[in-house]
Amino acid sequence: MASRCSPEAACPAAFRAWRTQPGYSFSAAAGPLPAAVAHEVAEACRPGPGSILSLPFTSSAYRDLQAETEACLRRLLAIPDAFAVLFLAGGASAQFAAVPMNLLVAEGHGAAGAGARRETGAEAPGTAVAAGAAEFASALYIDSGHWSRRAIAEARRFARVAVRELAGVSRAAGALDEDAAHPFAYVHLTPNETADGLQFAQLPPTRAPLVADLSSELLTRPLDWQRLSLAYAGTQKTIGTPGLSLVVIRRTLLGRVRADIPRLMDYGAQAEADSRLCTPPVLPVFVAHRMLHWIEAAGGVAAMAARLHGRHALIAAAMAEGEAAGLYRWMAPAGWRSRVNPCFRLPDEETTARFLDAAEAAGLRDLRGHPARGGVRLSLYNGLSDAAVEALADFLARFARGRVGSGIARCGRGT
Amino acid sequence: MASRCSPEAACPAAFRAWRTQPGYSFSAAAGPLPAAVAHEVAEACRPGPGSILSLPFTSSAYRDLQAETEACLRRLLAIPDAFAVLFLAGGASAQFAAVPMNLLVAEGHGAAGAGARRETGAEAPGTAVAAGAAEFASALYIDSGHWSRRAIAEARRFARVAVRELAGVSRAAGALDEDAAHPFAYVHLTPNETADGLQFAQLPPTRAPLVADLSSELLTRPLDWQRLSLAYAGTQKTIGTPGLSLVVIRRTLLGRVRADIPRLMDYGAQAEADSRLCTPPVLPVFVAHRMLHWIEAAGGVAAMAARLHGRHALIAAAMAEGEAAGLYRWMAPAGWRSRVNPCFRLPDEETTARFLDAAEAAGLRDLRGHPARGGVRLSLYNGLSDAAVEALADFLARFARGRVGSGIARCGRGT
Numbered sequence: 001m002a003s004r005c006s007p008e009a010a011c012p013a014a015f016r017a018w019r020t021q022p023g024y025s026f027s028a029a030a031g032p033l034p035a036a037v038a039h040e041v042a043e044a045c046r047p048g049p050g051s052i053l054s055l056p057f058t059s060s061a062y063r064d065l066q067a068e069t070e071a072c073l074r075r076l077l078a079i080p081d082a083f084a085v086l087f088l089a090g091g092a093s094a095q096f097a098a099v100p101m102n103l104l105v106a107e108g109h110g111a112a113g114a115g116a117r118r119e120t121g122a123e124a125p126g127t128a129v130a131a132g133a134a135e136f137a138s139a140l141y142i143d144s145g146h147w148s149r150r151a152i153a154e155a156r157r158f159a160r161v162a163v164r165e166l167a168g169v170s171r172a173a174g175a176l177d178e179d180a181a182h183p184f185a186y187v188h189l190t191p192n193e194t195a196d197g198l199q200f201a202q203l204p205p206t207r208a209p210l211v212a213d214l215s216s217e218l219l220t221r222p223l224d225w226q227r228l229s230l231a232y233a234g235t236q237k238t239i240g241t242p243g244l245s246l247v248v249i250r251r252t253l254l255g256r257v258r259a260d261i262p263r264l265m266d267y268g269a270q271a272e273a274d275s276r277l278c279t280p281p282v283l284p285v286f287v288a289h290r291m292l293h294w295i296e297a298a299g300g301v302a303a304m305a306a307r308l309h310g311r312h313a314l315i316a317a318a319m320a321e322g323e324a325a326g327l328y329r330w331m332a333p334a335g336w337r338s339r340v341n342p343c344f345r346l347p348d349e350e351t352t353a354r355f356l357d358a359a360e361a362a363g364l365r366d367l368r369g370h371p372a373r374g375g376v377r378l379s380l381y382n383g384l385s386d387a388a389v390e391a392l393a394d395f396l397a398r399f400a401r402g403r404v405g406s407g408i409a410r411c412g413r414g415t
Numbered sequence: 416m417a418s419r420c421s422p423e424a425a426c427p428a429a430f431r432a433w434r435t436q437p438g439y440s441f442s443a444a445a446g447p448l449p450a451a452v453a454h455e456v457a458e459a460c461r462p463g464p465g466s467i468l469s470l471p472f473t474s475s476a477y478r479d480l481q482a483e484t485e486a487c488l489r490r491l492l493a494i495p496d497a498f499a500v501l502f503l504a505g506g507a508s509a510q511f512a513a514v515p516m517n518l519l520v521a522e523g524h525g526a527a528g529a530g531a532r533r534e535t536g537a538e539a540p541g542t543a544v545a546a547g548a549a550e551f552a553s554a555l556y557i558d559s560g561h562w563s564r565r566a567i568a569e570a571r572r573f574a575r576v577a578v579r580e581l582a583g584v585s586r587a588a589g590a591l592d593e594d595a596a597h598p599f600a601y602v603h604l605t606p607n608e609t610a611d612g613l614q615f616a617q618l619p620p621t622r623a624p625l626v627a628d629l630s631s632e633l634l635t636r637p638l639d640w641q642r643l644s645l646a647y648a649g650t651q652k653t654i655g656t657p658g659l660s661l662v663v664i665r666r667t668l669l670g671r672v673r674a675d676i677p678r679l680m681d682y683g684a685q686a687e688a689d690s691r692l693c694t695p696p697v698l699p700v701f702v703a704h705r706m707l708h709w710i711e712a713a714g715g716v717a718a719m720a721a722r723l724h725g726r727h728a729l730i731a732a733a734m735a736e737g738e739a740a741g742l743y744r745w746m747a748p749a750g751w752r753s754r755v756n757p758c759f760r761l762p763d764e765e766t767t768a769r770f771l772d773a774a775e776a777a778g779l780r781d782l783r784g785h786p787a788r789g790g791v792r793l794s795l796y797n798g799l800s801d802a803a804v805e806a807l808a809d810f811l812a813r814f815a816r817g818r819v820g821s822g823i824a825r826c827g828r829g830t
Contacts, residue, residue, distance in 0.1 A: 012704050019465030029471035029694065035462035045457035047450035049780075050434030053656045053702060054798070056444035056781060066428030089505030089658060090679070093693035098676035157675055236694055241468045242505060243658040243696030260572055262512035262680065264505070278508035278653055279444065281658030283698055287468060289427050299658030365464075365472060383469070 008183055023363020024388035028194045028216070028341055028370070031237040031381030032388070037290045044286060052286050057279050066275065066285055072292040076301050077223050079248055086247040087275040087285060088269060092215040092234035095231050095245060096154035099211055099230065099266040102257050104159045104185050138162055140177050140184040140208070142169055144200070145193030146372050151213060154155040155188070158258075166198075175207045184208040186229070195370035197343025197377065198332040203227045209253060217340050218246070219295055219382060222306040229253060235284060238340075238382045240291045245283035295382060311380050311389045312339040318393035319344070322400025327351075331375060345375040352376065355399060362395050439803035443609045443631070443756055443785065446652040446725040446796030447803070452678070452705045459701060467701050471622020472694050481690065483699055487707040491716050492633075494663055495640050501662040501682060502700060507630040507649035510660060511569035513680040514626055514645065517672050519552050519574040519600050522597030553577055555592050555599040555623070557584055559615070561787050566628060570603070573673075581613075590622045599623040607632040610785035612758025612792065613747040618642045624668060632755050633661070634710055634797060636720040644668060651700060653755075653797045655706045659699035710797060719797055726795050726804045729755040734759070735809035737815025742766075746790060760790040769792065770814060777810050 004044045025032060033041075044052040047184055055062050070085045079085065088094065140159035145166075155161045162184065169176060177187050186209045191200040194216045202224070203210060209229030218233035229250045236242035247267060254268035263269055295304060322328040331343040346352045355376060359367050369375035378392060440447060448456075459467040470477050474779045485500045494500065494707060503509070553575035560581075570576050577599065584591060594603050604623040607614040609631045617639070618625060624644030633648035644665045651657035662682060669683035678684055679692055737743040746758040761767045770791060774782050784790035793807060 012480055012483055012701075012708070014469070014476050014483050015459065015465075015467065016477035017764055018470060018474065019459070019463075019467075021464060023464060025464055025469065025471070027469075027471040027473070029473045030469050030697070032469045033462070033466065037461035038460055038466050038468055041468060042457045042460035042462075044430065044434070045453055045460055047448070047453035047457075048434075049436060049438060049440055049447070050430075051448065051453050052430065052434075053453055053456060054440065054445050054447045055430070055433060055443075056440070056442040057657060058442070059433065059781075060431035063430050068429050089509070091504065091693035094504070094677065096681050097679070101677075113632070154678055157678070159428055179601070223611070235692055236697075241473060241698050242694045243699055250633045262509065262516075262677070263569055263572070264509050264512070265677065278506035279657045281505070281650055281696060281699070282445070283656050283702075284649075284658055284696070286427075286430070287698075293427070366474075 009192070021364055021365070024201065024385070024391060025366045025385075026377075026379050026388070026392065027366035028377055028379040029236070029366075030242065031379070032383040032385070033173050033287070033291065034294055034383050034385070037287070037294050037383070040290045041283075041287055045283075052283060055282050055286075057276060057282055062280075062282060062285075063274075066280070066283075069285055069289040069292060072296060073248075076219060076292060076296060077248075078225070080225050081130065082251055083225065083248050084254065084267075084271040086249065086270050087280055088245045088247055088264075088270065089278075090234075090245060091236075091242065092232055092245050093150065093154070094215060094265070095213070095232040095247065096151045097158060098247075098261075098267070099151075099186070099188065099232075100139060100155045100158040100228070101261045101265060102267045103211070103230075103253060104139060105256050105258050137185045138182070139186050139188060141188045142166070142176070142190070144169070144190055145196035145198050146154060146370060147193055147195060147213065147215075148188070148190040151188055151190065159185075169204065172204070173371065175205045177206050177208055186211050189213070189381050191225055192338055192340050194338070194341045194377070195343075195373045196331060196381070197338045197341050198336050198337070199338035199340065201335065209250065216379075216381075219292075219301055219304060220308055220340055222301050235288050235291075237379070240287035241284050243281040244288060246288075291383070308339050308380060311384075312342065314389060314393045315342055315378060315380075315396065318396040319400070321397065325400065327400050328396070331373070340381065341377055341379050343369060343373070343375055343377045358399060359395060362391070364392055364395055436780070438780055439800070439806060440781045441779065441792075441794050441799075441803070441807065442781035443792055443794040444651070444781075445657065446794070447800070448655070448702070448706065448797040449709055449798050449800070452702070452709050452798070455705045456698075456702055460698075467698060468754075470697050470701075472691060472697055477695075477697060477700075478689075480697075480704055481695070484700055484704040484707060487704070488661065488663075488710060491707060491711060492638050492663075493640070497666055498640065498663050499666050499682075499686040501664065501685050502695055503660045503662055503679075503685065504658065504696050505646055505660060506651075506657065507628060507660050508569070510628070510647040510662065511566045512573065513662075513676075513682070514566075514601070514603065514647075515554060515570045515573040516676045516680060516814075517682045518624070518626070518645075518668060519554060520671050520673050542624060545828070552600045553597070554601050554603060554728070555579060556603045557577065557581070559584070560613050561785060562608055562610065562628065562630075563603070563605040565606065566603060574600075575770065584619065587619070590620045590623050590742045592623055601626050603629070607753050607755050607793070609753070609756045609794070610758075610788045611746060612753045612756050614753035614755065615749050615807055616750065624665065631794075632798075634707075634716055634719060635723050635755055637716050650703050650706075652794070655702035656699050658696040659703060661703075706798070707711035723754050723795060726799075727752075727757065730757060730793060730795075730811065733811040734815070736812065740815065742815050743805055743811070746788070755796065756792055756794050757786060758788070758790055758792045773811060773814060777806070779810055810814070 138164045143163050187206040188211045190213045211230040214231050214233040216237050219238050231248045233246050235244045257266050319328045329345045369377045555577045558578050581604045601624045605628045626645040629646050629648040631652050634653050646663045650659045672681050734743045744760045784792045
């Protein structure tokens, strides 16, 4: 069988250069996979009637595969039975629309499930609405950076949205939403902002159900299901490969949706159909299956969290000298720095460009910050190897030492 | 590198039995891939920084991969420049909602693109609408079987839908929709009904833009872009693996959508963003890239059509004796039989079960008809091997000969 995976196999031109480049990628868009997981996926793709590439989703083998994947996710995150797990096609951005469409139905707007309950007393003060000028119950969105703003912009197509700036979050003494003029249907949070390098140290308490976009941090730390009512995440960063999103939702929130929701976006209908209302993304589910089991074998989420803590500390230590010299400047304030996606700036564009060029030459790729935010971004997703982290830490320290005293020193500033 | 794909790699329990079963699958849900394509995918998945599993969609390598895939699709189907090609996550069922949401905006319903043009004079007689009691422009759906009914049910969540039964289609002398009381925004057709084994020999002429669900037949025959305005297809049957849908849409239809459409479902926005409004399903795109180039190397769509014609004829010939004896009874009338998914019935449930058991024992799997329709279904998708078709034809002939004169003969009926 091994000969079937020969490197002589043809390869698309676009991919040829990519596949042969040495070093490590720190891309925020896609996490690397551990070699063992990639091995298994490659093996499962091998030709023949048993190739995962052709596994019918209608087969018991696929049903079992999805069930095993769900069971492993439940074990890893201690997901209570009161929550449903959904396997949905596509990226997490689809949930930016699905969340308000599922949770923000107004009276008279044609709720699908008459008997559905709300977890909170916050009943929607909805009225019959004209689409395009909708007056739904409202939701509170925490604006903590680029990706929460993307979620806000999409939610506004479907709902009235109140926005709390990060400064207001920091000042909140109790529940984030307790001083609101009226109760919210839910509170939306992006606990880890990949473009801004900002992360909530813990989930904040809320009165309304808390909804969190965990695309860049699911399985990097434990979750508090007492505080959380709906978690969603694309799988391409910490759980596998693009094409699949996981949604974990408190069952009491299911079954009350807009009448004109696309059926595939109806969480209740998907839960009833075991996420197979239509063909699911079989191969991305397989990759998630292997990645979840790899995490479990590596000690679970606690081990991932401890390793990430250590990696972040190693990076921070390697940056300390350059930080003191004013070369490296963290984007997020202390206490808010993302462990998963540390982001920092250099003194000017020219130095940033030199840093990125030197990193690239050292085989450290995809370190450029998000186009909307600039700077440098390191992504320490679950599948990253120790060797990659060590090479990056070494480079950060070396670049600072090489620069301090030369060109960089001229624009050095105290922190 | 070859050793990295060793068969010793661990494997999920659910998949272990599946992957080792001998023979051939004729599943309608997922098409097999040619061995050469599966080889290439397995090779591209191999561990390392260059694994396709971790290719960031933000990279130029991914952009080029998608562009090459689109270019190959355009060559194979002779898609004119006047059409946009979209790469969307998930199954084709998502388009059941997206089509009316994109094409059936009513006046006052908040069109996103004021300058958008309609290809047809059929302007929507829309009025300002209240969601939940919407009065949109209407569309005509051809009810030719199970999957068109699925499309109709979903469209009714968003639009007024007129339905034409197949008998009415057969009687239509000119354009399908020319005797309508008012012009339709579009006509929707499922040219190949996989559950019913029914296929339109050619696309019918229509006055309004023709929209076709080609999930089970894209790349099995040439397409007439004079007649067709929007084609969509999931890739898992004839183009690759699940998780990706292709949409080919006449550009004049873009840019006029409901204001409350999920942005990812807005064809115009996706076209502007080159289908990268959010993370695309990278690996399914890679599989499509390889499959499309494999088709091109094999002679293109004309070669696929000729091969399918030959395969269908081989199967029909192998069934002829059993058909004459009343054992095999085609589901669709002559002239309407699907080349891709021939469906037939046996005289009773017991004989059907015996047929399926005997086939399974002969290594011919997944021949059971769709649950809604019963009977036997053969799926002759592009990736199926000649050996599989020959084994199936042989079995069909042998089963008929073995049965005629025994138990089957007792319930034989003339056709």
